[in-house]
Amino acid sequence: MTESSTPLSDTTDATGPGGPVLAYTTLRETARSRSLIDHIAASASLYAMLIPTFLLLALFCLVPFVIAIWRSFQEYEVGGTAKFVGLANYREYLFHDYTFLQSFGNMIFLTLFAVICVMIVPLIVAKLIFSLTSERASYIYRILFLIPIIVPNVAIFLIWRGVIYGDDGLLNLVSRALHLPLPAHGWFSTPSTVLWAIAFIGFPFAGGINILIYYAGLTSIPDSVHEAAELDGAIGLRKFFTIDVPMVMSQIKLLVMLTIIGGVQAFEGVYILTGGGPGFRSLVPGLWMYDNAFKFQRMGYACAIGVILFLLILALTIFNMRYFRSAEQLQGQTR
Amino acid sequence: MKQKRSDIFIHLILLTILGLTLLPFVFVINNSFRRTNEQYHSFFGVPESASNLVRFTWFKLTGQPDRIELRIMPERKDGKAQTVRAADVPMTRISYGEAMSNCWHELYKGFVYAWQVFRPFMINSLIVSISSAFGVVLVSSISAYVFARYRFPGHRALFFVIISFMMIPWVLTLVPSFLWVKTLGLINSYWVLILPYIAGGQIIAIFLFKGFFEGLPEELFESARLDGAGHFAQYWNIVVPLSKQIMAVVVIVNILGTWNNFLWPLIANPDQKFSVVSTGLYYLSQTQAAGNGDKSTMFAAYVIASIPLLVLFIYATKPFMTGVTAGAFKA
Numbered sequence: 001m002t003e004s005s006t007p008l009s010d011t012t013d014a015t016g017p018g019g020p021v022l023a024y025t026t027l028r029e030t031a032r033s034r035s036l037i038d039h040i041a042a043s044a045s046l047y048a049m050l051i052p053t054f055l056l057l058a059l060f061c062l063v064p065f066v067i068a069i070w071r072s073f074q075e076y077e078v079g080g081t082a083k084f085v086g087l088a089n090y091r092e093y094l095f096h097d098y099t100f101l102q103s104f105g106n107m108i109f110l111t112l113f114a115v116i117c118v119m120i121v122p123l124i125v126a127k128l129i130f131s132l133t134s135e136r137a138s139y140i141y142r143i144l145f146l147i148p149i150i151v152p153n154v155a156i157f158l159i160w161r162g163v164i165y166g167d168d169g170l171l172n173l174v175s176r177a178l179h180l181p182l183p184a185h186g187w188f189s190t191p192s193t194v195l196w197a198i199a200f201i202g203f204p205f206a207g208g209i210n211i212l213i214y215y216a217g218l219t220s221i222p223d224s225v226h227e228a229a230e231l232d233g234a235i236g237l238r239k240f241f242t243i244d245v246p247m248v249m250s251q252i253k254l255l256v257m258l259t260i261i262g263g264v265q266a267f268e269g270v271y272i273l274t275g276g277g278p279g280f281r282s283l284v285p286g287l288w289m290y291d292n293a294f295k296f297q298r299m300g301y302a303c304a305i306g307v308i309l310f311l312l313i314l315a316l317t318i319f320n321m322r323y324f325r326s327a328e329q330l331q332g333q334t335r
Numbered sequence: 336m337k338q339k340r341s342d343i344f345i346h347l348i349l350l351t352i353l354g355l356t357l358l359p360f361v362f363v364i365n366n367s368f369r370r371t372n373e374q375y376h377s378f379f380g381v382p383e384s385a386s387n388l389v390r391f392t393w394f395k396l397t398g399q400p401d402r403i404e405l406r407i408m409p410e411r412k413d414g415k416a417q418t419v420r421a422a423d424v425p426m427t428r429i430s431y432g433e434a435m436s437n438c439w440h441e442l443y444k445g446f447v448y449a450w451q452v453f454r455p456f457m458i459n460s461l462i463v464s465i466s467s468a469f470g471v472v473l474v475s476s477i478s479a480y481v482f483a484r485y486r487f488p489g490h491r492a493l494f495f496v497i498i499s500f501m502m503i504p505w506v507l508t509l510v511p512s513f514l515w516v517k518t519l520g521l522i523n524s525y526w527v528l529i530l531p532y533i534a535g536g537q538i539i540a541i542f543l544f545k546g547f548f549e550g551l552p553e554e555l556f557e558s559a560r561l562d563g564a565g566h567f568a569q570y571w572n573i574v575v576p577l578s579k580q581i582m583a584v585v586v587i588v589n590i591l592g593t594w595n596n597f598l599w600p601l602i603a604n605p606d607q608k609f610s611v612v613s614t615g616l617y618y619l620s621q622t623q624a625a626g627n628g629d630k631s632t633m634f635a636a637y638v639i640a641s642i643p644l645l646v647l648f649i650y651a652t653k654p655f656m657t658g659v660t661a662g663a664f665k666a
Contacts, residue, residue: 036488043487045566050493053478053537060512060534061500067511078517125352128345137346143652144353149659150644151360153595154613155637158620162633163362168378170362207356209659216660265506268597272617286506293510294602302510310507317502 072304077297089304103283110199110284111263117205118259119252125206126214127244142215148207157272160201161188188274191281198269198282210255217248257320264313285309367445367634374630384441391438395431404428405437445631446639453636455608456615460594461643463525463611467532468589472582475537479544480570484556494545501538505599513602523606532593540585543661547581548574583651587658594644612640 040047072089076082093100125145132138148156164170165187174180187197221244229243245252267286270276276283276291285305293302366374368382387405394402404426429437482494512531521527551574559569575582597613604610607618619636648655 040488043485046481046485046487049477049481049566049570052474053497053541054493056474056530056534056537057497057500060515060531061503061508064508064512064515065503067515068507071511071514078514121352125349128349131341132345133342141349141353142656145356146648146656146659148356148360149591150648151637151641152597152613152616152644154597154616155640158616158633159359159363159637163359163366166378168374170358170379173378204352204355206352212656212660261504265504271598289506289510290598293513299510299514306507306510310504313504313506314502 068303068306068310071300072307074300075298076300078299080297082300085300089301090308093301093305093308097288099280099283099288100285102280103285103288106195106282107264107284107286109195110266111260113199114259114263115256118210118255121205122208122210122255123214123245123248123252126211126218127240129211130215130218142212145207145211146209149209153268154272157201157269161273164201165197188282189278191278194274194278194282198273201269213251213255214248217251218244221247253320257316260316261313264309264316363634363637367449367631367638368442369631370441370444371630382442384438387438388435388442391431391434400431401428403431403434405434407437445629445635448629448632449635449639452619452632453612453615453639456610456612457639457643459525459609460612460615463528463532464590464593466525467529467536467593468586470529470533471536471540471589472585474533475540475585476544476574476578476582477570478537479541480548480574481566482541483545483548484551484569485566497538497541505535509598509602512599516603521603523604523609525609527603528593528600528609528611531599532589532596536589536592539588539661543581543585543588544578547578551577580654583654584658584661587647587651587655588661590647591644591659616640 071082073084073086074082075085075088129138129141129145132141151159162169166172171187187193225243225247229239234242265286267284267290270282270284270287271290274282276287286309289302289305289309292298292305362379365379365382368385369380370383373380373383391403394400406424407427407429478497482490516522516527516531521530555573556569559573564572594611595613596611597617600609600611600614601617604614607615610618616636619633
């Protein structure tokens with residue numbers, strides 16, 4: 001049994017109680033005496049157990065990735081013939097596409113808005129929940145603020161369109177009752193309001209998991225830090241900004257990063273609510289990619305837009321690589 | 336004492352924010368009980384049939400049965416929307432029992448229509464979400480077990496390969512995935528959803544499982560090996576029974592993701608026969624012909640679409656809370 005495989009404790013019989021690290025080093029020594037091929041052959045059943053994972057990854061992650069790159073250099077229609085065009089798709093999108101500036105501007109606006117919201121509201125709510133003396137009350141609040149997550153995203157967009165922004169919706173009702181100088185209806189069809197209307201979906205931006213993430217960060221601040229701060233006379237808002245905010249900085253960075261990555265890709269809401277209109281006033285690059293692929297049948301061009309968005313996300317990710325390490329730590333904390 | 340007062344203040348702020356957060360959903364639930372003419376009259380208000388139920392019971396208790404009267408709207412046989420104006424229908428005096436059953440029927444009518452239209456979407460979503468969640472648990476727990484408990488040539492490199500797939504954003508692969516599954520001939524099937532969901536969902540799951548499996552005590556595996564258990568037997572007899580909690584978390588992470596996914600089902604399953612809840616809601620909102628054309632139908636559909644996750648949330652609150660936070664890092 002021990003010959004055919006290399007479990008962690010292979011060496012425990014010989015070397016007495018040995019942790020995984022010790023087992024691993026001794027194992028490497030034995031591996032040197034054996035040939036690598038023997039070793040691989042001995043682990044054949046382990047490789048076999050990994051086949052489903054790698055088969056699925058290859059089929060549904062790697063192949064689409066390769067196709068994306070490959071097709072982005074082609075002029076290609078489904079059912080039609082593909083023509084190699086080099087960097088023409090990229091050049092066209094970056095320099096000659098009349099939607100490029102508008103859609104990137106919209107994307108940046110919506111993403112920045114979401115980033116500001118995710119930095120402020122959930123953190124304040126988490127802090128308020130955390131300051132409650134009753135453990136039970138704080139737990140109940142955490143659960144109640146999580147409720148919006150059970151409603152499908154599509155439903156959230158449609159609900160906001162109907163209940164809040166609809167002709168008879170809450171916003172028009174309030175604006176009529178108070179005689180506010182707001183457009184009476186058509187929040188999504190008025191060019192000047194459409195982006196704000198989309199950005200404000202989800203107001204007051206407190207529902208969901210962000211509170212839980214901040215709350216986990218706040219609970220991990222040691223009591224001694226709080227006590228020391230209070231001894232130094234830091235209370236209330238001052239304590240919040242000098243102690244709490246710096247101590248949850250890794251959570252803030254993480255959520256900002258995730259919001260940016262999500263924001264670059266997001267187009268589901270715009271697709272459902274406005275289709276990018278009026279005109280291109282609410283168009284985002286992701287939706288333009290979708291339109292090119294499924295409305296104009298320009299698959300190669302769509303792939304090129306996808307690759308550009310991928311490179312943008314990759315650059316942002318590499319820039320923030322270390323924040324992903326804090327994600328692992330966070331998972332441990334919230335459990 | 337000071338602590339108490341500040342607590343009340345905090346409660347007030349939190350309840351205000353909570354109220355604003357949940358307000359749209361309150362209106363949705365409320366309007367799912369209100370007929371088209373009610374909603375047309377005023378978009379926000381107490382459902383008429385609910386208030387009638389209370390009113391008629393009051394009349395009955397106070398001995399004024401002659402005040403129990405209703406407008407009985409004629410039912411159209413073809414199941415189309417009402418064309419008769421409510422004001423044109425005369426009030427009819429009816430018995431208490433009749434009035435009650437009539438009001439109850441009116442109250443949940445939207446749900447009956449919504450369920451008629453929505454049932455296939457719900458079934459599709461349940462099939463896809465549940466089978467992909469269990470697929471992810473099976474595939475990723477086996478792989479994570481191998482990575483967590485064994486050292487073999489290339490184990491670091493292979494694990495790095497898996498993790499590096501996290502760097503591929505969905506927006507890049509959306510269109511090419513469509514081209515690829517079209518080539519494979521998977522378009523308009525359950526597989527076109529389930530297989531990519533397993534492929535994508537397993538990455539974060541392997542990550543979660545690996546961390547957990549590494550913490551399992553080695554003695555258990557040792558004694559199993561002494562009994563002659565092979566790799567798979569160890570996985571099945573030791574790992575699986577000890578990992579119910581983390582498996583529940585992984586199931587929830589995946590069900591949340593797949594239940595919510597909209598763009599991939601929209602692209603990959605253009606045939607409405609395989610529509611899931613999210614695309615179903617979208618089509619329903621596009622056609623406006625939901626059920627009987629009654630406005631309550633759409634609202635009832637939102638409620639119905641949320642029930643499975645609500646049940647999951649109530650039934651497994653703890654793993655749910657862990658799951659949603661873990662799922663956040665999937666992006």
